[in-house]
Amino acid sequence: MSVDYNISPVDEKPKSKQVRSGFRKYEPIIMGFLESGHDLVRVDGTDKEANYLAIQLRRVCALKGYDAVKPSAVNGEVYLEKIL
Numbered sequence: 001m002s003v004d005y006n007i008s009p010v011d012e013k014p015k016s017k018q019v020r021s022g023f024r025k026y027e028p029i030i031m032g033f034l035e036s037g038h039d040l041v042r043v044d045g046t047d048k049e050a051n052y053l054a055i056q057l058r059r060v061c062a063l064k065g066y067d068a069v070k071p072s073a074v075n076g077e078v079y080l081e082k083i084l
Contacts, residue, residue, distance in 0.1 A: 023060055023063070023064070025056075026053075026056045026057055026060050027060050027064065029043060029057060029080075030057060030060055030061060030064075030066055030069055030080070033069065033080045034066070034068075034069065038082075039081065039082045040079060040080070040081045040082070041079065041080050042077055042078065042079055043057075043077075043078040043079070043080060046078075050073040050076045050077055050078050051073045053071075053073070053078045054071045054072055054073035054078050057069075057071035057078070057080070058071050067083070068082055068083050068084075069081070069082065069083070070082075070083050
C-alpha cells in the first residue's frame, strides 16, 4: 500500500502569515503596569483564568524583553511585580 504524492521544487519558503494576537491583546497590560509607577499590582477585569493569563503575560515579557516585570498567579489572582 502506497500513498500518492507530488514533489515540487521551490526557490524559498513563504513567510508565515500567522499573527500573534496574544501579544496585541496582553502587551497593553504590561505597558499599563510599567507606566503606572507601582511596584506591585493585581490584574483584575479579564475573563481569563489566572494561571492562563499569567502564562500569557510571562510569554509577552520574555519575547518582548520586559525583564523587569514578573507576572505570577497566586490563589486565583494575577499579580505583576517589578524586579529591581
